[in-house]
Amino acid sequence: MFPLPEPMRLALDAARRAGDAGEVPVGAVVVHRGAILAVAANAPRRLHDPTAHAEIQAIREAAAVLRRDRLEDCDLWVTLEPCAMCAGAIAHARIARLYYAASDPKGGAVEHGPRFFAQPTCHHRPDLYTGIGEAEAARLLRDFFAARR
């Protein structure tokens, strides 16, 4: 087995922490010019914020650190295919590259449902890399939902 790239390893660690806290286990990392800039875990329940998906948290933190609202020189690594809200935020932020681990047929909006980045009204499409860390990301989600049944 090949070692995972550092950003995906950190995103999976964040996903695990989310799951331990009772949140759906998803994690995200923003990388700015090769350096880790933000690491975030899914936390809508804990934060009382329906928008607090891992991607949104990581993008907001990175933008706050850089003191601007566009992240053209940043990449986003996330353990699950982004939903419509997060795909929209990725486009607004002008994220350069999007890496996600597991696909999400139920709520994903990249290869499923709205297929947001393929819409003519989408103003920015990141380069896409999928499947890195997929097995571990999917296992975290499966175990989480199995334990809740």
Add this chain to the structure above:
Amino acid sequence: MFPLPEPMRLALDAARRAGDAGEVPVGAVVVHRGAILAVAANAPRRLHDPTAHAEIQAIREAAAVLRRDRLEDCDLWVTLEPCAMCAGAIAHARIARLYYAASDPKGGAVEHGPRFFAQPTCHHRPDLYTGIGEAEAARLLRDFFAARR
């Protein structure tokens, strides 16, 4: 001319303030059981936050006040058709009714582009009311972009 409902009047006031501050003039209001709970203006530049659309700001504020991540007993009033990010947030928040003034063929995701609430993967669809305040909302946007050209 009929008077506008109070929430849309407040959303239009917020949109005007956004425009005066150099942000795209969009405003949003969350109403909880008939009472105004949150009023927000579009502010991604000022806040260094690409997710800081009026709808996201209003939803986050309302959820923080109510200390929960679902707003089933809340309505959202916004001056412009929500984008994919905001439509996704509206679904996650379980907003009961969505009222928007002007439609947005370029970036809207309700009647345009991804048509998010019509997707089978959309987990919650608010009741929709459109066109209230449309002329004023559209005029604010038109004047804003005309002044920038």
